[in-house]
Amino acid sequence: MNVKALERRSGIAIWRQIADELRNEIATNLALKDSRLPSELTLAKRFDVNRHTVRAALNALAKEGIVESRQGQGTFVRRQTRISYPIGKRTRFSDGIGKQAQTTRGKLLSLSTEIATPEIASALQITAGSNVICLDALSEADGMPVSRSTSWFCAQRFPDIGAAYQTTGSITKALAHCGVDDYLRQSTEIEAHHATMNDTEYLQLSPGAIVLVTQAINSDTDGNPIQYSKTRFAADRVSLMIANEL
Amino acid sequence: MNVKALERRSGIAIWRQIADELRNEIATNLALKDSRLPSELTLAKRFDVNRHTVRAALNALAKEGIVESRQGQGTFVRRQTRISYPIGKRTRFSDGIGKQAQTTRGKLLSLSTEIATPEIASALQITAGSNVICLDALSEADGMPVSRSTSWFCAQRFPDIGAAYQTTGSITKALAHCGVDDYLRQSTEIEAHHATMNDTEYLQLSPGAIVLVTQAINSDTDGNPIQYSKTRFAADRVSLMIANEL
DNA sequence: CCGGATTTGTGCGTATGTATG
């Protein structure tokens, strides 16, 4: 345990490194909800730092709503929740999230018609340079932003997808409006990055936070790609679940 | 563009926030390989900081081998590679990685027999408290550590799995030794976290780096779980690819 | 080959943030 010391010239303050470490342990169930964390002095000894530094770390976690300090008693875990987002052949955002969160919304940020780049054309299997509809949306659960996604559709096949999404607030329903009553997830690529300044803005994250980035292609039942999307999830609010039907 | 200012009391140095932002843009192909980055003065104006601060960020990226600065010429992108790790019903680590990297190894870190916790027992569908074999391994590609995984097997069914892994260096071959010639990926859960001190040690990461954490269950062809594993990937070296056969 | 413009490399003084006791 504790094999490596905290690094001092890494551009990340020690109190933040400790906060990240503790947040991790809470998230991976090493510390259970409502349980008491070790005392500030114990933590200071464990990380080999001053008690002030531990207090700065706990202060940051308290601001995030993860722990709560009570004078004379100690510091306690408040929550360690994560929304599980299923990814499978027939996964719909509203289906998966709807059951776990109280309220689910998709908010349209922007809607535009663009010229397909080679990347988009290749994903949608259309000729490069043809028109695509670009749909930018923010998804929220229980009032907290969860993900921001950009989707591309073939403009020729789905000219009214934007209007349909705006009225329904759901990709699935919008596609149904356009004559697609069933579709399948063909592929998903997952990466993790540090939050960009755009992410900190739209997903209400702090710098240094993590985003899970997925690139997905959805196809109709004949195997023709109909939607190409890139989604950025606030990593501390979700986990991605891949289930394979046997 | 550039909607939000960099945060100054966030515990993360501004030069590191800029480095994260630039690394992101390089990784998402906004800057191509061998292309020149904007000049230090231009970047300083864009982020509204001193040129020294931009230099500190570029210095960090240079140490990571991502960019290279040449006096009088500019700063150039050196690489933006990521190993793609496929996740599917029939995915094997060596299969997926072997084609992309020159050398692939699995190094056994530790091997022990443990009492199944409720979590492990539930995943393997065995009675809690029975014996399980815990196998800790480090995977490398081209000499760089890529992932660290901990796997649990039912001790009753696979008493010799440890020895088999040690001689073969592959889970697939070790399972074949124990009479399992085919298995399927039943489920995978994915999260992203900041690197712990253990991660920085074993995966050679710097503090603030990101790890992709997967929890997976493999089953034999009859649907009985045979392996439960948790794997921690160095996020800046891999992307996870999920392909669904149609 | 010259000279001016551009770009990275370096030094120093100062103010603020971080970490210790």
Added chain:
DNA sequence: ACATACATACGCACAAATCCG
């Protein structure tokens, strides 16, 4: 709360390498 040491960020100045007309 206070004092001390170090890291970070800023501003200014100038040197060195490269590019281009």
